Amino acid sequence: MPMLLVCTLGAIELPIRMRRAAAAVAVAVLIVAVIQVARFERSSPIKSIxxxxxxxxxxxxxxxxxxxxxxxxxxxxxxxxxxxxxxxxxxxxxxxxxxxxxxxxxxxxxxxxxxxxxxxxxxxxxxxxxxxxxxxxxxxxxxxxxxxxxxx
Structure with a gap:
């Protein structure tokens, strides 16, 4: 996630089209991360020891x-x-x-x-x-x- 933040902040000085592309990539990576966490939660039968x-x-x-x-x-x-x-x-x-x-x-x-x-x-x-x-x-x-x- 820190690398994603650095890339997004680095894209601030780019033209508007590149900024939108960087934002779209950031949103896609975030969605994939949330899906992975949800998938792990469903697959883990033990929630407490x-x-x-x-x-x-x-x-x-x-x-x-x-x-x-x-x-x-x-x-x-x-x-x-x-x-x-x-x-x-x-x-x-x-x-x-x-x-x-x-x-x-x-x-x-x-x-x-x-x-x-x-x-x-x-x-x-x-x-x-x-x-x-x-x-x-x-x-x-x-x-x-x-x-x-x-x-x-």
Whole structure:
């Protein structure tokens, strides 16, 4: 846009016909820019990350949660918001950082100790917490303090 302004201001000393042509080009570029922004707005399904941010406070930090999320974008946000939690990632992969081939035996034992499972798929049993993207289910009987913390 600054270059367009410089070109338009430079055209001020040109004859009237050239000034009109420069103004027409400026208007055309502006219309194309507005169309591009409108097209991007329509194509972007996510307008807010609040549905992902809810995850940060929904899960107790002291408990182990088994994360099984198929949707790649939801998985990335879950990894971000669960960075301070004790999470075991048994399903899902970061798009930009493919997982290396590692020994998964330690993760299997941690997954067996998990108190909760976080998924993006609705199950038959009722979730103890959910929003538009995630469902949290207990794997073990919740402790009294955890049950009161998740019902806030």
């Amino acid at each position: 609040s549905q992902y941010a809810d995850l940060y406070d929904a899960i107790p930090r002291s408990d182990i949660v088994n994360v099984r999320i198929a949707d790649q974008l939801s998985f990335e946000w879950a990894v971000y918001y669960l960075r301070d939690h004790r999470a075991v990632y048994t399903k899902g992969e970061l798009i930009y950082y493919p997982a290396a081939q590692t020994d998964k035996s330690s993760e299997k034992s941690r997954a067996a100790d998990a108190e909760y499972i976080l998924t993006d798929t609705k199950q038959e049993e009722s979730a103890i917490w959910s929003n538009e993207k995630f469902f949290l289910y207990p794997l073990k009987a919740p402790r009294l303090q955890d049950a009161s913390a998740t019902n806030k």
